[in-house]
Amino acid sequence: AQKITQTQPGMFVQEKEAVTLDCTYDTSDQSYGLFWYKQPSSGEMIFLIYQGSYDEQNATEGRYSLNFQKARKSANLVISASQLGDSAMYFCAMSAFGNEKLTFGTGTRLTIIP
């Protein structure tokens, strides 16, 4: 069984600052993938970034990077130079390789303050 834990229910960050959203996971699978999604108030889930468990380098996508620490079983999302449009719910998720199902965390609500 897989479990994702997001311990920050809500965060407030000043515009233009960097922000780190925490995610820890638990799995007995040797190969797995980690995902981050953003959910604005409109409701649609938007895929942000992916990290494979065997990837040696941390994934980056524009202002998003994933700080992957395998030994600690953590996959934190870092957003650089935050913008007002980054205000949203953020979900961490994982799946075992070859498994179609995603397990989601409970999410973190990020609010960017002007």
Next chain:
Amino acid sequence: DVKVTQSSRYLVKRTGEKVFLECVQDMDHENMFWYRQDPGLGLRLIYFSYDVKMKEKGDIPEGYSVSREKKERFSLILESASTNQTSMYLCASSLPKGYEQYFGPGTRLTVT
């Protein structure tokens, strides 16, 4: 761009009604999923389908059924709606083998 559409953004139904939630994707994805999202619980998988007429139960299938007669369309059915099924329902699709899932805008269902 992948597009996943859901038949309604908001829906209000009465207890005991049969409810159909429709989802259509236009990217020829093999996999389709139905989740429900509740505050503090994240997203929980109800059912998923990996091919036409094929389905597999997720974590919370009780009270729900699904239908996939065509590759692009995946329906979630509440046979007899109950108030504890009031929730946000999200549909998603993906390629096989654990690729990222693409989500629709969600249907907020209220059962009174």
